Amino acid sequence: MLNYIWFGMMFVGVVVGIFTGNIDAVTAAAIDMAKVAVNLAIGLIGIMALWLGIMKIAEESGLIRLIAKGLRPITVRLFPGVPEDHPAIGSIVLNMSANILGLGNAATPLGLKAMEELQEINPDKETATNAMCTFLAINTSSVQLILPATVVALMGATSSQIFITTIFATGMSTIAAIAAVKFLEKRKQFAIQSGGNS
Amino acid sequence: MIESFVQGVNQVSRYIIPLLLVGIPFYGLVFKKVKVYETFVVGAKDGFTIAVRIIPYLVAILVAIGMFRASGALDLLLNFLSPVLTFIGFPPENLPLALMRPLSGSGSLGLLTDLINQHGPDSLIAKIGATMFGSTETTFYVLAVYFGSVGIRKTRHALVAGLFADAVGVFSAVYICRFFFG
Known part of the structure; x- marks a missing residue:
């Protein structure tokens, strides 16, 4: 899937670029974005180090395990493939809490920690597990209770009006994400196959 | 309250x-x-290795998105879709934001800023736009970073599910705002 979308975006970009006369802009964008990608990744180092350090302390002191235990009833249903007391559950819960509270730059390191722990129990290191896809879909559906600071800054006094509409829409998208992964993970074209490509 | x-x-x-x-x-x-x-x-210590590990995935995704955006393909799609959207009650003004949101965080923030400046924060279009922005994520970026950090190349159904969730978020934003403010 990603193979087609990835190629499709570049292909459409080049073809449309030729017809609209934007081909120079397409070239420039390709080179610029390659640089942007590296800058983004490098920019993550500091904040990643900070949260991963704090997370290590939380792990050593048993906090993560405690949190994972508390939310077991929900997480067992969402991530049936992950052992109940696995540290991944703790990281997943922390990542979601950070997302709900609108702490974007804390959420990413916590999410990557969760991915690392999910990868430990993955038999095929190149292929995503059901739990990883579920986790990712929930993440991309943006569960949040707090409006992004940028939106508040732009909307000013009106932002309290869109508080409820945002919670509603984000709730709908999260439900849709969970329903979609649970439906799709059983489909043949998304089954785990060694050596296949999807 | x-x-x-x-x-x-x-x-x-x-x-x-x-x-x-x-x-x-x-x-x-x-x-x-x-x-x-x-x-x-x-x-x-892991902060550095993880950040470096995601670079190839980010380059792949962001370059493709950049080329697509720069070509003007989004505008073509917009012209093509706007009659259908008007018919189902989806303001065409909000479509660029809806299409941009899964691709680029800074791009969609730019579009949202534009919408609010043009129509004012009290307009239905701005409210729909802000709700959309708050209820969806930059799916492609999250996919590249999260899977890239552990070297997953075969992403299975994650992208389809993520994009479906984005679509549901976008349409929910339109209809809930029409219901409340329309």
Whole structure:
């Protein structure tokens, strides 16, 4: 899937670029974005180090395990493939809490920690597990209770009006994400196959 | 009532990060006798490797998105889709944002800023736009970073599910705002 979308975006970009006369802009964008990608990744180092350090302390002191235990009833249903007391559950819960509270730059390191722990129990290191896809879909559906600071800054006094509409829409998208992964993970074209490509 | 609740929640969120930064080591040091400094450094070491590991995935995704955006393909799609959208009650003004949102965080923020400046924060279009922005994520970026950090290349159904969730978020934003403010 990603193979087609990835190629499709570049292909459409080049073809449309030729017809609209934007081909120079397409070239420039390709080179610029390659640089942007590296800058983004490098920019993550500091904040990643900070949260991963704090997370290590939380792990050593048993906090993560405690949190994972508390939310077991929900997480067992969402991530049936992950052992109940696995540290991944703790990281997943922390990542979601950070997302709900609108702490974007804390959420990413916590999410990557969760991915690392999910990868430990993955038999095929190149292929995503059901739990990883579920986790990712929930993440991309943006569960949040707090409006992004940028939106508040732009909307000013009106932002309290869109508080409820945002919670509603984000709730709908999260439900849709969970329903979609649970439906799709059983489909043949998304089954785990060694050596296949999807 | 809602206003004071929103303000309260936003107030609380200001304190969460500093409290976590000090609360977690406090719990470890005082209750569990964890060597907090040494443990922190061990954990922090991974920050560098993870950041470097995601570079190839980010380059792949962001270059493709950049080429697509720069070509003007989004405008073509917009012209093509706007009659259909008007028919189902989806303001065509909100479509660029809806299409941009899964691709680029800074791009969609730019479009949202534009919508609010053009139509004013009290307009239905701005409210729909802001709701959309708050209820969806930059799916492609999240996919590249999360899977890239552990070297997953075969992403199975994650992208389809993520994009479906985005679509549901976008349409929910339109209809809930029409219902409340329309």
